[in-house]
Amino acid sequence: MSRSPAPALTVDRDRASGSVLTGLLSSDLPRSKVLTVVLLAILLMLATTPFVFSGSQPLSTAAKICVFIVLVASYDLLLGYTGIVSFAHTMFFGIGGYGIAIASERLGATWTSVAVGLGTALCLSALLAVAIGLLSLRVRAIFFSMITLAVASAMAVLASQLSTITGGEDGLSFQLPYELRPAFRLLSEPVFGVAVNGRLIAYYILFFATLLTFLLLLRIVNSPFGRVLQAIRENEFRAEALGYRVVAYRTAASVLSALAATMAGALMALWLRYNGPDTTLSFSIMIDILLMVVIGGMGTMYGSVIGAALFVLAQSYLQVLMDAASKALAGVPVLPDLVHPDRWLLWLGALFVISVYAFPGGIVGRLRQAEQ
Amino acid sequence: MTDIAVESSASTEQLPRTKTDWLPLLLVPALALIALPFVGSGSTWVTLTVAGLAMGMMIFLMASGLTLVFGLMDIINFGHGVFISLGAYASLLVLGPLGGWVQADSIWLNLGLLLLCILAAMGFTAVVGAVFERVIVRPVYGSHLKQILVTMGGLIVAEQAIHAIWGASPIAIPLPATLRGAFIIGDVVMERYRVVAVGIGLFVFLGMQLLLNRTRLGLLIRAGVENPEMVEALGYRIRRLFVSVFVAGSALAGLGGVMWAFYRQTLTAGMGMDVMVLVFIVIIIGGLGSVGGCFVGSILVALVANYVGFVEPKLALISNILVMALVLIWRPQGLFPVARR
Numbered sequence: 216m217s218r219s220p221a222p223a224l225t226v227d228r229d230r231a232s233g234s235v236l237t238g239l240l241s242s243d244l245p246r247s248k249v250l251t252v253v254l255l256a257i258l259l260m261l262a263t264t265p266f267v268f269s270g271s272q273p274l275s276t277a278a279k280i281c282v283f284i285v286l287v288a289s290y291d292l293l294l295g296y297t298g299i300v301s302f303a304h305t306m307f308f309g310i311g312g313y314g315i316a317i318a319s320e321r322l323g324a325t326w327t328s329v330a331v332g333l334g335t336a337l338c339l340s341a342l343l344a345v346a347i348g349l350l351s352l353r354v355r356a357i358f359f360s361m362i363t364l365a366v367a368s369a370m371a372v373l374a375s376q377l378s379t380i381t382g383g384e385d386g387l388s389f390q391l392p393y394e395l396r397p398a399f400r401l402l403s404e405p406v407f408g409v410a411v412n413g414r415l416i417a418y419y420i421l422f423f424a425t426l427l428t429f430l431l432l433l434r435i436v437n438s439p440f441g442r443v444l445q446a447i448r449e450n451e452f453r454a455e456a457l458g459y460r461v462v463a464y465r466t467a468a469s470v471l472s473a474l475a476a477t478m479a480g481a482l483m484a485l486w487l488r489y490n491g492p493d494t495t496l497s498f499s500i501m502i503d504i505l506l507m508v509v510i511g512g513m514g515t516m517y518g519s520v521i522g523a524a525l526f527v528l529a530q531s532y533l534q535v536l537m538d539a540a541s542k543a544l545a546g547v548p549v550l551p552d553l554v555h556p557d558r559w560l561l562w563l564g565a566l567f568v569i570s571v572y573a574f575p576g577g578i579v580g581r582l583r584q585a586e587q
Numbered sequence: 588m589t590d591i592a593v594e595s596s597a598s599t600e601q602l603p604r605t606k607t608d609w610l611p612l613l614l615v616p617a618l619a620l621i622a623l624p625f626v627g628s629g630s631t632w633v634t635l636t637v638a639g640l641a642m643g644m645m646i647f648l649m650a651s652g653l654t655l656v657f658g659l660m661d662i663i664n665f666g667h668g669v670f671i672s673l674g675a676y677a678s679l680l681v682l683g684p685l686g687g688w689v690q691a692d693s694i695w696l697n698l699g700l701l702l703l704c705i706l707a708a709m710g711f712t713a714v715v716g717a718v719f720e721r722v723i724v725r726p727v728y729g730s731h732l733k734q735i736l737v738t739m740g741g742l743i744v745a746e747q748a749i750h751a752i753w754g755a756s757p758i759a760i761p762l763p764a765t766l767r768g769a770f771i772i773g774d775v776v777m778e779r780y781r782v783v784a785v786g787i788g789l790f791v792f793l794g795m796q797l798l799l800n801r802t803r804l805g806l807l808i809r810a811g812v813e814n815p816e817m818v819e820a821l822g823y824r825i826r827r828l829f830v831s832v833f834v835a836g837s838a839l840a841g842l843g844g845v846m847w848a849f850y851r852q853t854l855t856a857g858m859g860m861d862v863m864v865l866v867f868i869v870i871i872i873g874g875l876g877s878v879g880g881c882f883v884g885s886i887l888v889a890l891v892a893n894y895v896g897f898v899e900p901k902l903a904l905i906s907n908i909l910v911m912a913l914v915l916i917w918r919p920q921g922l923f924p925v926a927r928r
Contacts, residue, residue, distance in 0.1 A: 357731050571736045
């Protein structure tokens, strides 16, 4: 894998400046003016969505972006930093979602059940990640990809079959704790013309959880542990020869990434008040995650923010554009079919293939290169 | 079998015979025998076994190309599933003009139709495979990570292209008239189509074994799996060999796709990817790169799924994973580990 030149010098300089910001970002700054501006814009947008846009559609889009930032960033820890491909990421995402859903449905809509659900889900994810890691990472990393694919699909089948527990194909709808329901009012007066209700609180819980998890992941990849992961990615044998136990590090990385994905699943369920196979477990979500990581930029945490924001926006708004193009091309053979709004994945897929060949650093890598 | 134990004894008079690894081969009959008392009735057992064999053959057809390609060039093609789908859809090219043959009450016309579908599918997927190898796979030799990513990308694009060409909704395809229904011998019920599938699967497996073990080409392929650098050093163009194996593997996936499509009697663009999970399990169980292992693994997985599905239906959902976990605990490299890997 080609990497942007090692930022050893920059790191030292940033450490010297020692500001709060560099501390928060674990000395891993965006290192590109355009990137900084875009990231700040996304942050600002996500932070102010409830007050700037009206209606539930923009708020849902913003919430989805938040969830996917966590999900994609955690996947990048595996793919971009450790260099192993897992197809079980949606499984952990689903476990998080089902944890909240099942606990809330069975134990009632209280904070305790949310905590119990999240805790159980996190434990289950960690156990599963360790089991898969030890079974498959011992031999060859390539086993890991195939085995995760197999285990994840078995889990998806299980979730849709065990309908007494998971609600089967229909999934589970459940009630949230009272403080998160739309009927709840934190303040009697609206702020900036927006009622501060449970929905708004739920959104900000989502937003800050995302921010926190993202910064935590950024901390992890820039810690000595993260450096070892990158060393393993670059040259497994050399890392082993230096005395690092490659299997243990890879398994630890896959556990950490599984935990973050579980977190994302829990947030998704809290936001939707629903969880089902299609929202968290389906293979198409796995493909979406892959697209986001690679297009945003593998091995750069910021890439996950860019990738998730771009992808979710494209999902919502690209189809409108393509619909227009398709209508404009009506009468020409084949072409209208290719730009049909349902074919948007075709173009993202092509972009994905080109990304892997031409700019492995994705958008973020590209921007950083332009800076130099 | 591709697992030739390289003996280093220098006795020149007679080459040491390769040791055949019997244990994994015994696994299948042993499993069938163990299952017998659990199933209870003998006729049900025969029915289940034949059905499982047919399923195993279909999985083998789809998986064999993938494992050979991996063994020879260390390339893992996650887009293999799309060749299964493409093969299935290619049979529409034959079913369109020759639709009448489906209803014809003649076994020869029906089998002929199946054969034509298979030929069309194999031709089509072979061509697409050649293009796929050139455009998608060739630039990423040597990097597993990129291979997985890029072939996944190829899969996404190809699946979407199928949607664009043939439409996104599932297409129903009828099974030829005389292949419907079942043979009933005493209490034993054998679906006709499954018997045909067993026949075709056995034919292909024996053909592959003959090709691999009795021809010069097969010798080169087996040598390439063991040590590609040495084959190259001896003056053979391993690249050309590899491309032909890739194309043949794609064509086999197309053949498997047709069989699988007639079995399901519906076409969807995702059908190949759905079955890929089984394919991966099978080639992991068999040992990456081993054709014989792939054959044994396919039958093992299909039989277990059938027996477990009959005895304890709830468990059947994860029986594949359990089989894989057990095999990997026993032999971490698969049933027939290829020496170099």
